[in-house]
Amino acid sequence: MQPSKEREAADGDPLDDLDDLLDDDLSSDGGSVSGPDRDDDTRKDTRDDTRRGAGIRDRIGLNGRWFSLRGFAIALVAIGLGVFLGGMLPLIGGTIGHAAGVLLGAFLVGLVFSKRRYVETGIAGAGVGAGSALLNVLGIGFLPIGLRYIQEWGLALLAVGGGIGLVLALVGHYFGRDLRAGVTERVE
Template structure:
């Protein structure tokens, strides 16, 4: 246990044993771990990330299947998937979408250029390029989807 937890426990024990303590003890506020978990959920939603990743991978696969000989066409699938998420999302989820786009594009680039990544010793460079491009395309898709949603739902 940390020193802070020990001090908090001692303060709670002192407050309970003091004569000024009433018989009806009130609930203590949320713990530090609960507050940190609440902040983390506001910054990064695991559920939204999983949905964004599944849609980005699906978009990569579908667009890559229909246009197999066009280089980097899978990024169009990531854009379309995150655009759709932006259309239906009421909150901003740029962090989740950026990470999902980066993971999906990195996996796609490394799968496409597996031989170069392993034998050519350029795996880190390919992964970085895929992650950067995927994150950028995903954030742009989400932004434009949210922008269209705002334009469609705004009163004239």
């Protein structure tokens, strides 16, 4: 970090410092010199935009940096399709098939995406897991009995189903990304 930036960053946000360092490295146009070849006006404009709130908007993920709505939709469809197909397995359908479907759907999301999508996949897995647990109870027995059971145990059922779905989705996404890294990286 340059001395002038150290004085400015003393009271600022640490993420602004990181953004400035990354901007300096990326602005070098392939050369080894970073930072000085960029206009001071451009640097001031980006710092002013960050102070005005553009940096805050970036950090909460409206540009897809922390949360991507498209990534969430794809993860939700993949996990939902996995749960549907897992529930159709002849001998192990039901709860085990749905859990395997969450794991498989999240695995495929991790395998396909080049970026980390743990947040999107985790939320999709928790939602699908909670919904699957709720629908499994409604499918058992007579509808009024299932509704009474949901009235008594519904929140606990949603929490357990969502928690299991979250864990399975994160594990599946991790192993999918691990396989992708193993296949795409060069072996030395």
